[in-house]
Amino acid sequence: MDARVPGGERLFIGDGGLETTLIFREGFELPCFASFPLLRDEAGREALRGYYLRFIEIARRNRVGFTFDTPTWRANADWGEPLGYDAAALAAVNNEAVEFAAAIRGAEESAQSPIAICGAIGPQGDAYHPATVMSADAAERYHATQIDTFADAGADMIGAYTLTYAEEAVGIVKAAAAADMPVSIAFTVETDGRLPSGQALGEAIERVDAKTAGGAAYFMVNCAHPSHFAAVIEEAGPWIERLGGMRANASRRSHAELDSANELDSGDPAELGAEYRTLMPSLPAVRVLGGCCGTDDRHVERICAAWLS
Numbered sequence: 001m002d003a004r005v006p007g008g009e010r011l012f013i014g015d016g017g018l019e020t021t022l023i024f025r026e027g028f029e030l031p032c033f034a035s036f037p038l039l040r041d042e043a044g045r046e047a048l049r050g051y052y053l054r055f056i057e058i059a060r061r062n063r064v065g066f067t068f069d070t071p072t073w074r075a076n077a078d079w080g081e082p083l084g085y086d087a088a089a090l091a092a093v094n095n096e097a098v099e100f101a102a103a104i105r106g107a108e109e110s111a112q113s114p115i116a117i118c119g120a121i122g123p124q125g126d127a128y129h130p131a132t133v134m135s136a137d138a139a140e141r142y143h144a145t146q147i148d149t150f151a152d153a154g155a156d157m158i159g160a161y162t163l164t165y166a167e168e169a170v171g172i173v174k175a176a177a178a179a180d181m182p183v184s185i186a187f188t189v190e191t192d193g194r195l196p197s198g199q200a201l202g203e204a205i206e207r208v209d210a211k212t213a214g215g216a217a218y219f220m221v222n223c224a225h226p227s228h229f230a231a232v233i234e235e236a237g238p239w240i241e242r243l244g245g246m247r248a249n250a251s252r253r254s255h256a257e258l259d260s261a262n263e264l265d266s267g268d269p270a271e272l273g274a275e276y277r278t279l280m281p282s283l284p285a286v287r288v289l290g291g292c293c294g295t296d297d298r299h300v301e302r303i304c305a306a307w308l309s
Helices: 018-024 036-040 042-062 077-083 087-108 136-153 166-178 201-212 226-234 238-242 255-260 269-282 297-308
Strands: 065-069 115-121 157-163 183-187 218-222 243-248 288-291
Touching (some): 036 042, 036 087, 042 065, 042 087, 087 115, 166 183, 166 201, 183 243, 201 218, 201 226, 201 238
Parallel strands (some): 183 218
8 A cells, every 4th residue: 555545653634624614714605515616716726725735734743644635525426417517527627636636745745744645535415414325336336437537647545525324335445446546434423423324333334344345444434523423432343443534523513403504613623622632542543633514724733733642
């Protein structure tokens, strides 16, 4: 595995809630919550560049790595179509996203702070309320298009986020394996610590591993507050060794409450960092730390400092 891909003893940080930061702090309108169209606009590219550089600077100061997740979480067929992107346009923008990340890495990477370019993908449907459930085979065919583009463009790995059921994750891992790409799988959970499908987090991880011969590089939890999954982590079985990262929300609100909110709940960065630190003894394999909805560089800086203290 490439030395840039998280693993071993080196800590990596990720970014925060890209879309919530761009909307609520930068004033951008993001139809369908999609940030990838900004790559086609110079003002958008400058905003993205400034966003990522803030996190790279945190990594540099703390001598840790950075997982550069491309702004392509929505750049698949179901979300691209209503934004006017056909298959060719999606392939082009996914390729541009890797080129964009590579240019920043070329200027900013150091031996103490390696940068892994992660081709970021999201679920076919809504990350809170999936309307349809794909089979593993269907998910493999669906996500292979975006994954293959990232592989051809030179990404280091695939990062799949806010997945809500195991079978889609199985398909993504298989598609990544076919493209010879390492892949991380991040599940979102509700306030009870279970996936939106109702499946327990540990059961979902075990199912994906069983169906893919342990093909994922590691698993993560994202888009949920630590209080929503702390009990699950503290009572975990052997599957906890496969949980390699956390990217939590700043807010303690449920997904339903966040969906209906008109203002951003950015919580308390120091408190969020302390909650990460509290979970540290129960997370022996975690090497990637970042944020999700409502978080920004302030939160990630506190998370990183708390973990390293």
